[in-house]
Amino acid sequence: MLSLFIHITFFDVIDILLFAFVLYKIYMLIKGSLAINIFVGIAIIYILWMAVRAFKMQLLAGLLGQIMGVGMIALVIVFQQEIRRFLLIIGSKYFAVNYRIKLLNLFKSQKKTKPPLNASSIIVALKNLSEKKTGALIVIANKMSLDNYSHIGDTLNANISSRLIEGIFNKESPLHDGAIIIYNNKISSARCILPISDKADLPAHYGTRHRAALGMSEYTDSIIxxxxxENGAISYAFDGKLHYDVSIEDIRKRLEEDFSLI
Known part of the structure; x- marks a missing residue:
């Protein structure tokens, strides 16, 4: 037994750590969703398959082997949303947003190409919408392109103003359903449809807008x-987490982390 540890190399340690990291991220992606039960079931079948192979139970091993073979195809189908989300995280969030490479941070001042965000108009609109208990869903694009979502809605390409935002979400407005998307300090589109989070452990008081905000934050680096x-509470979603019933100052601080504000 001791000889196994003696022959462990540096690359073996790296291999184990990377494997553990991938498993952890898969778990975090499907945590709270119905997919976690499927994942556990597949893991149990795999462990059972390895056990019967070790005991040379040929018939059962062959049967479970066939199930595992077909299961790989089933995995892609069942977990297509989670796989897509995982690839999005690898391709954008971790390397472009969450875990910025320090070397790239040296050039941070040179790559600020985003125009300042008219946060004051957004905040005035939020205060008024909250006081009137008017439902609203506002997506503020960060680095990732949101063309797939904005093209579904009605194109506006309008300057940000509190009156326009309040007018869009007025219940008599034909644009009040769905979300508005703000990109490059412009209201690029309205009446946009967002992906709904499939997490099963969300509080009962989360409405459709909250679930849509959370779903959008799971797929993009936007602030929603x-x-x-129902109660005028202001919330925001970012990086797969929903912060419920926050203050206006919390919203401002969140925006300041990614944008220059005016």
Missing amino acids: IVVSE
């Missing part, structure tokens, strides 16, 4: 702000 039409 929600105003509840």
